[in-house]
Amino acid sequence: MPYNAPEGTADMLPAVARLWRTTTDTAAKLFSTYGYEPIDTPLFELTEVFTHGIGEATDVVGKEMFVVRSGENYKRALAAGSDAGLKAKQKLSLRPEGTAGVVRAVVQHNLVEQGAAPAKLFYAGPMFRAERPQKGRLRQFHQIGVECLGASEPTADAEMIIMLMRFFEVMGVPAKNMRLLINSMGDDACRPAYRESVREFILAHEDEMCEECRRRADTNPLRAFDCKNENCAHVMEAAPKIVDHLCDDCRAHYESVKALLDAAGISYVEDPTLVRGLDYYTRTVFEVQVTEGMGSQSAIGGGGRYDGLAETVGGRPTPGLGFALGFERMVLALEAAGALSEGSKRVDGYIACVDQSVRPAAFDLVCAARDAGLCVEMDHQGKSLKSQFKMADKIGARVVVILGPDELAQGKARIRSMQKHTEKLVDIDAAKRLLSQFGGQLVGSGSTPVNIDAVFSFENDDKE
Template sequence: MAINSPEGTRDLLPDEAKFWAHFRDTAFDIFARYGYQPIETPLFEQTDLFVRGIGQATDVVSKEMFTAISGENFKRVIEGDTIKAKSRLSLRPEGTAGVVRAVAQHDLVPQGAAPAKLMYAGPMFRAERPQKGRQRMFNQVGIECLGAEDPSVDAEGIIMLMRFYAAIGVPMDATRLLVNSMGCEKCRPAYREAVRAYMNEHADAMCDECMRRAEINPLRAFDCKNPGCAEVMDGAPKISDYLCDDCREHYEAVKAYLKGAGVVFVEDPKLVRGLDYYTRTVFEVQVDQGMGSQNAIGGGGRYDKLCEEVGGRPTPGFGFALGYERCALAIQAAGYTFPSAQHCDVFVACVDDSMRAEAFRLVQACRDAGVSAEMDHQHRSLKSQFKLADKVGARLVAVLGPDELAAGQVKVRNMQTHKERLAELDKVKELLSRFGGEPFGGAHVAVDEVFGTEE
């Protein structure tokens, strides 16, 4: 029986893998303009990090985390022994908790220091029911800014994300930016109690899961997909009626910055996001096409208490994450197709096998000079080699034959114009040697100069 990829995962084949690299690189290029630097954290962390940081009441922690366990610890579990906290590990379901843990552990924001602006990209893992736009292993790009609580940080992050979406090809006319404030530890408790009381009054119309949530974190009920619960929660108290003066001032400032930058948004008082660590600003970006019910392609907000939750000093924070797979669906729905990953500047073909050693040396010289080069490794006929060169997208084919080699020449065909000319082999090698000291880049300029393809 054939072994396929695990349920809820998928392979990024060469064309899409190249686009994912472009997606990530474009994000990092844009984010770097705003002062963000890369960080890499482990794919798994102590389970307690996510329990304390994300929240026990969230679906992510209570239902969706993959637990990682060693064979030795598995034996202990079977035998009824307990496992130390440091050995209870889970694959990361999101990126923020791990980055904040790294900031706290390595003291990246010393007292009075400038904020730490960090960006990351990589796989996340959630054990949820696979469907379009929702996988058990998925890729995210995200940022975290720790050490500044000014609303300009929130607005800057949102603007930066919208700039990225536009740059990568997400159709902006089919995109909605939703914003809200979740208040702080001063004003949110009263709001939570008001929502809990409202839910208790309508308990007969709500699902058992929501009523369980009402005892732990009633704001989670806003995320319920049950139509009956959604209808009830439409009439729930609004956070805007409970914000303290500081939170209201912060929220108004964020909106003013966004308006000043020309960013269009919609206020959504029911937007709470799915994780417990958020305070004050929350936002989400949704698209109308190609996503079905899973129409959120990114979002985030402020989390001023998370660093303390994971054992660090009080450090305000703001961040967001965007899902690559969902963005790719939105871009494809707008008509985008992944370009071919195949790329070849020069294909070196052999008239017969006596030329293979010389062809091999020429291919290596091209690559050392920053020119993408290929050759046949299966002893094909010259005609089949030209077909292969066309298949790999070669711009030029350099043909080595006994007569040409005896004359110190190589025949070069332009695959677009089909024009052919002879080039001096010694000159080609000398120019390749000259370019060989340069870093990879500008290969198309080099290949035209090297092989004399200018008409």
């Protein structure tokens, strides 16, 4: 019986994998103009990084996080009935989000020295949550995120929001299809009292709330604003709003962020119920939603400020903020807008063999072309010449180089343009000399690969 991918996961087949590569390349190019550098952290961390950073009362930690145990430690926990006997370093979890791990890395490696410039970092990769699989929500999903540690001014908040909006626009999500929501979560000076007022409101209306929201009253009352139960949402419309309880510093910060967005021409909607799902957020929070075609999974990216997170993972007080965007959600948004362009595989040419005697010469020409940065293919299955032409057409090769015994004896090769349906003879040695001039110009080297037309367009060649 053939195996399928685990529930809640999806294979990145070539077309989607190419789109993922294009997306990450676009992010790297755009984010670098804002001063961001790449970082990669492990796919799993000490569980405490997430329980302390994200918060044990959150759904992400309490319900959705995948724990990781070695075979031996799993047996020990099974025999003991719990993993309480394991050391902290033996308790690992797959990362459900990227921020906590990046902040841990910043603290561990002291990337924000006292008085130094902020650490501006971006990452891309898979995240893992044990959610109920549905469209736009997978158990292994892919995020692109940025984190800025060491910046406290409202300009950093506005810069990050603008960068996120610019990215979606560059990727092709129409601006008219997006809605930016913003809010302030306050800080340790004003949020505790507000949190208590929301808790009291929930308890006063507990007979109207779902069981989950009643539980949240004591663990994480602000999450009730994000409940998908229609009745709970209706009740919470009358709950106290954080904007009415902000301290002077938080209010001034929030007003400055809005003024900067206004000056930059960024449209937004103030949403006093926007709380995001993680405990570490303070002050500015934001979320980008798609207004049509996405159903309940309308959020495609978001983030906010987390000025106390570095301390929870053992660092000194360091202001921070960041965002993450979901690749799979963004793809759905592009599809809904009719703007999805997966891009096709680039195939410059195909080297076709008339018979087996020319195969060594064909392989030599293939190697020379690839060393010059061209994408070329040849037959590895002993197909007939007719079948080779069909394959070249199927993969979208621009030209076909035909090597036959008679032409090869003259040092020639026959070139056919698959678009113009014309043929000509070219000198193989001349083509190789030109290819050698571009040797080493492979994709990713920083050089522009030679165009195949520059190799095989010789004015003095005989035409047939």
